[in-house]
Structure formats: C-alpha cells, structure tokens
Amino acid sequence: MGNSVKKQVTDTSSGEREKTKDALLRVAIAAIEEVGESHVRLDDVLRDADASVSSLYHHYGNMRGLLDEAQLARFDSFTGHNIKTFHDAVLRVRNKDEFRELIDATVKDLFSRSRRENRATIMNAFGSIFTTPQYDERIVALERQNMEVLSAAIEHARSQGMTRSDLDVMSFSAWAMGLTFSRVIPDILNDEDIIDGWIEMTTQSVHHLLGL
Amino acid sequence: MGNSVKKQVTDTSSGEREKTKDALLRVAIAAIEEVGESHVRLDDVLRDADASVSSLYHHYGNMRGLLDEAQLARFDSFTGHNIKTFHDAVLRVRNKDEFRELIDATVKDLFSRSRRENRATIMNAFGSIFTTPQYDERIVALERQNMEVLSAAIEHARSQGMTRSDLDVMSFSAWAMGLTFSRVIPDILNDEDIIDGWIEMTTQSVHHLLGL
Structure with a gap:
C-alpha cells in the first residue's frame, strides 16, 4: 500500500498531505485542551480536520500516535x-x-x-x-x-x-x-x-x- | 436496575461486591503499571479481576472512572x-x-x-x-x-x-x-x-x- 500511495505523489498532493497532517495535529491539540485527552473522539477529530481515517493512520500510525504528538x-x-x-x-x-x-x-x-x-x-x-x-x-x-x-x-x-x-x-x-x-x-x-x-x-x- | 440490585443485597453478597470492587482497582493499578494507562484493555481487566462489565459500571461508572480511581x-x-x-x-x-x-x-x-x-x-x-x-x-x-x-x-x-x-x-x-x-x-x-x-x-x- 505504501508503494502505490508513493507512486501517486505529485507536488500538489504532497502539499495537500502536509496540510492534512498539520490539520490533524492542530485539531487534536484543540480537542485535548477543550475536553481532556481521555475524552477526545476519533470521529470528531477526523470531521474537524476534514481527514479520512486512512490519512490519520498514514501520518500518525493510530489515534494514540496522534495524541502523543499533540501532547508533545x-x-x-x-x-x-x-x-x-x-x-x-x-x-x-x-x-x-x-x-x-x-x-x-x-x-x-x-x-x-x-x-x-x-x-x-x-x-x-x-x-x-x-x-x-x-x-x-x-x-x-x-x-x-x-x-x-x-x-x-x-x-x-x-x-x-x-x-x-x-x-x-x-x-x-x-x-x-x-x-x-x-x-x-x-x-x-x-x-x-x-x-x-x-x-x-x-x-x-x-x-x-x-x-x- | 439499582433498586432490584439493592433488594438482593445480603451481608455475604455485599462482601462479595466489595471484593469485586477492590479486585477491579487492584487489577487496574497493576495493568497501568505494566502496559501504561492508554494500553489497558477492558477485557483484560475484567478477566483478571474475575468481574463482569456490569459490576465495573456499578462500582466505577465506566472504564474511565476505574482508571481515574487507580491513578489516584x-x-x-x-x-x-x-x-x-x-x-x-x-x-x-x-x-x-x-x-x-x-x-x-x-x-x-x-x-x-x-x-x-x-x-x-x-x-x-x-x-x-x-x-x-x-x-x-x-x-x-x-x-x-x-x-x-x-x-x-x-x-x-x-x-x-x-x-x-x-x-x-x-x-x-x-x-x-x-x-x-x-x-x-x-x-x-x-x-x-x-x-x-x-x-x-x-x-x-x-x-x-x-x-x-
């Protein structure tokens, strides 16, 4: 899967992906600060970041990875x-x-x-x-x-x-x-x-x- | 539901319930210390404490409530x-x-x-x-x-x-x-x-x- 994704990368899509990565982080930080880490919901983060679950997995491994990055x-x-x-x-x-x-x-x-x-x-x-x-x-x-x-x-x-x-x-x-x-x-x-x-x-x- | 449970309480079952409550806490503490809070799994805690999910809800509201109590x-x-x-x-x-x-x-x-x-x-x-x-x-x-x-x-x-x-x-x-x-x-x-x-x-x- 990693290979087929890489083949599709152009300057534009690479830029889009960076934007999604940043958006996920920004939304996760805001969510932690609003409701506390243990109450952050995956669905809410994806909706607010306008991201798919597969892009979250691609950039952060899983929800835990995103939350750790946000805390850091x-x-x-x-x-x-x-x-x-x-x-x-x-x-x-x-x-x-x-x-x-x-x-x-x-x-x-x-x-x-x-x-x-x-x-x-x-x-x-x-x-x-x-x-x-x-x-x-x-x-x-x-x-x-x-x-x-x-x-x-x-x-x-x-x-x-x-x-x-x-x-x-x-x-x-x-x-x-x-x-x-x-x-x-x-x-x-x-x-x-x-x-x-x-x-x-x-x-x-x-x-x-x-x-x- | 709370009422029907209360009607069944005798000295013995009250003692049993205290034991379940303590066991859940003890197991949750051990699990946090072994794998870290974010990796503690509900199923593992219930199995190791020999407890039902309804007894967890009865004593601690939910998994989050049990984890908070364990951290405290x-x-x-x-x-x-x-x-x-x-x-x-x-x-x-x-x-x-x-x-x-x-x-x-x-x-x-x-x-x-x-x-x-x-x-x-x-x-x-x-x-x-x-x-x-x-x-x-x-x-x-x-x-x-x-x-x-x-x-x-x-x-x-x-x-x-x-x-x-x-x-x-x-x-x-x-x-x-x-x-x-x-x-x-x-x-x-x-x-x-x-x-x-x-x-x-x-x-x-x-x-x-x-x-x-």
Missing part, C-alpha cells in the same frame, strides 16, 4: 517559548542589579496565578507521555534543547560577574526548569497565602543559589 | 507514605544537628536515582487526572492531608528551635512537596553530573530556607 507539541510550545524569552532578556541586561530585577520579574511572571492553565497543560502533556518510551526520547531531546538555551543565558550572566563565579550552571538550569512542575502544588491547593509564600520561597532559593 | 491510588501510595515516614522521624530528632542530618538523608533518599519509577508513576498519575474536575477535588483533598502531616513535622522542628524561628511553615511545606515533580527533569535528562548537581542545589536551598 503542547509541552514544547509553553516551555521552549518562555526559556527563549528569558534568554534574550538576559543578553540585554547590563549589571547585577538589572539581572536580579529580571530574575524576580521572571519568577513572578512564570509562576503567576494566570499561568495555571499552562502548567496544567504541561503537567498533563508530560505525564501522559512520560511512560511511552519513543516519546520519552523526544521529550529528552526537547528538554536538552531547552536546557542548552537556559544554560547559555545563565552562563552569560556568570561570565559577566552577575552570579557567583563558582555556579554549577548546568545543574542550576536543570533545577530551575523543574520549578514549573513544583508550582503545580500551590495551584491545586489554591490558597492565596501559600501561592505568595511559594513564590517567596522560590525567589529566596534562586537568589541564594545564584549568589544575588 | 497510585499517586497517594507514594506521596502519603513518604511524608508519614518523614513526620515520624522528625518527632524522634533531639537537636538541630540531628534534624539537619535527617533532612540531608531524606533529600538523598527521596530524590535518589532508584526512585525514578516512583516519580514517573506520580507524574503520570497526577498528569492524567489534573484536568478531570471531579478528581482534581480528590487530589486537592489528598494533597491537603499530606501538607498537614508535613507541616506538623516542620512546625514541630520550628517549635524546638531546629529551624529559623520566622519560617513560613505552610509555604515551605508546599514548596518542598513540589520538589518530587521538579526532580523529574534530571530523571529524563539522565546525566549523572546533573542528577548530583540537582540534589546539591536542593540541599543548599532547603538549608537556606530552613536556616540550617
């Missing part, structure tokens, strides 16, 4: 984007005071109440693919990329004398990346004092570890 | 158990040095490489129920219980002068509970130096926040 995309769009933004901001910082201000603003923004849904998203995405070996590898690759960007930012600050000079940049970066997951605890406890207290604990720890 | 149980058995163990150990501590030793040993044990599977379990369990409103409430209740036990331990240490006197016990407890989730980052990066570095960062932060 959800995870990446949140974490990767925030780390790049922080990285670019660090490069613009001119001294230790400005670096400390950036750190405090980032902690307040990244761990704010308004990002609760984003955290639920990545927790859900991460949780559901964590036990799927082939996606584990993809997540590792994504997280290594994110770590490299974050480490580059922290290493820049260190080399400019804005952190303690003996900072273990890689370990700090991995430690800091984990905080998004930690923050889910005050999210679910949903207690104003605990949320403020958690942000205070995090700010104090980060200052201490960076030597700010 | 998996989550609780890990977190609740560790916090109780720590609590009991704190009550036996006699001075600040012993408290610091207990903290360091707990960090090393709880975040050791060998607990990787446990962390994957709770991440997976937490992730999959985080977006299900009725289970969100159950998780909140469980986490509040866990927080109360952990806070009681930390408050005991504080009242004995083994931590800084102005410690925000509740916020610290919520912050510390989140670390299990954070630790998943070095798990997936799977780099020996980063794992050691993460534990060092955590130990330093905890010492700093507790005033050890």
Whole structure:
C-alpha cells in the first residue's frame, strides 16, 4: 500500500498531505485542551480536520500516535517559548542589579496565578507521555534543547560577574526548569497565602543559589 | 436496575461486591503499571479481576472512572507514605544537628536515582487526572492531608528551635512537596553530573530556607 500511495505523489498532493497532517495535529491539540485527552473522539477529530481515517493512520500510525504528538507539541510550545524569552532578556541586561530585577520579574511572571492553565497543560502533556518510551526520547531531546538555551543565558550572566563565579550552571538550569512542575502544588491547593509564600520561597532559593 | 440490585443485597453478597470492587482497582493499578494507562484493555481487566462489565459500571461508572480511581491510588501510595515516614522521624530528632542530618538523608533518599519509577508513576498519575474536575477535588483533598502531616513535622522542628524561628511553615511545606515533580527533569535528562548537581542545589536551598 505504501508503494502505490508513493507512486501517486505529485507536488500538489504532497502539499495537500502536509496540510492534512498539520490539520490533524492542530485539531487534536484543540480537542485535548477543550475536553481532556481521555475524552477526545476519533470521529470528531477526523470531521474537524476534514481527514479520512486512512490519512490519520498514514501520518500518525493510530489515534494514540496522534495524541502523543499533540501532547508533545503542547509541552514544547509553553516551555521552549518562555526559556527563549528569558534568554534574550538576559543578553540585554547590563549589571547585577538589572539581572536580579529580571530574575524576580521572571519568577513572578512564570509562576503567576494566570499561568495555571499552562502548567496544567504541561503537567498533563508530560505525564501522559512520560511512560511511552519513543516519546520519552523526544521529550529528552526537547528538554536538552531547552536546557542548552537556559544554560547559555545563565552562563552569560556568570561570565559577566552577575552570579557567583563558582555556579554549577548546568545543574542550576536543570533545577530551575523543574520549578514549573513544583508550582503545580500551590495551584491545586489554591490558597492565596501559600501561592505568595511559594513564590517567596522560590525567589529566596534562586537568589541564594545564584549568589544575588 | 439499582433498586432490584439493592433488594438482593445480603451481608455475604455485599462482601462479595466489595471484593469485586477492590479486585477491579487492584487489577487496574497493576495493568497501568505494566502496559501504561492508554494500553489497558477492558477485557483484560475484567478477566483478571474475575468481574463482569456490569459490576465495573456499578462500582466505577465506566472504564474511565476505574482508571481515574487507580491513578489516584497510585499517586497517594507514594506521596502519603513518604511524608508519614518523614513526620515520624522528625518527632524522634533531639537537636538541630540531628534534624539537619535527617533532612540531608531524606533529600538523598527521596530524590535518589532508584526512585525514578516512583516519580514517573506520580507524574503520570497526577498528569492524567489534573484536568478531570471531579478528581482534581480528590487530589486537592489528598494533597491537603499530606501538607498537614508535613507541616506538623516542620512546625514541630520550628517549635524546638531546629529551624529559623520566622519560617513560613505552610509555604515551605508546599514548596518542598513540589520538589518530587521538579526532580523529574534530571530523571529524563539522565546525566549523572546533573542528577548530583540537582540534589546539591536542593540541599543548599532547603538549608537556606530552613536556616540550617
């Protein structure tokens, strides 16, 4: 079957197929975010993506494959984007005071109440693919990329004398990346004092570890 | 239907039904841990639990209800158990040095490489129920219980002068509970130096926040 499909491919149909592949992914992401992964229905996804069941199997193997891919995309769009933004901001910082201000603003923004849904998203995405070996590898690759960007930012600050000079940049970066997951605890406890207290604990720890 | 079932209940059949309910949960937990939630099959669960599909619907509403309940149980058995163990150990501590030793040993044990599977379990369990409103409430209740036990331990240490006197016990407890989730980052990066570095960062932060 793979052969006969390949023979029919022209530039146009190849473009169409890419569109169907993207549409399936986009619709699956939207469906997960609307009703939760376990309630996403195959028929609804196919209808909204204007796709056939055979094109779903062709591009993603099966429904599970599509859902895993959608979860990975959800995870990446949140974490990767925030780390790049922080990285670019660090490069613009001119001294230790400005670096400390950036750190405090980032902690307040990244761990704010308004990002609760984003955290639920990545927790859900991460949780559901964590036990799927082939996606584990993809997540590792994504997280290594994110770590490299974050480490580059922290290493820049260190080399400019804005952190303690003996900072273990890689370990700090991995430690800091984990905080998004930690923050889910005050999210679910949903207690104003605990949320403020958690942000205070995090700010104090980060200052201490960076030597700010 | 509910009525006719109720009329037949005797002490014996009520006991049988409890056994079926427990068996379904036990089998579902084992199946999730063996093949991953998304690959658990209804037929296999019913066969291994020696249960009928109507008893599954009676006790758990549907397969989704059973899986959510199983995930909740998996989550609780890990977190609740560790916090109780720590609590009991704190009550036996006699001075600040012993408290610091207990903290360091707990960090090393709880975040050791060998607990990787446990962390994957709770991440997976937490992730999959985080977006299900009725289970969100159950998780909140469980986490509040866990927080109360952990806070009681930390408050005991504080009242004995083994931590800084102005410690925000509740916020610290919520912050510390989140670390299990954070630790998943070095798990997936799977780099020996980063794992050691993460534990060092955590130990330093905890010492700093507790005033050890």
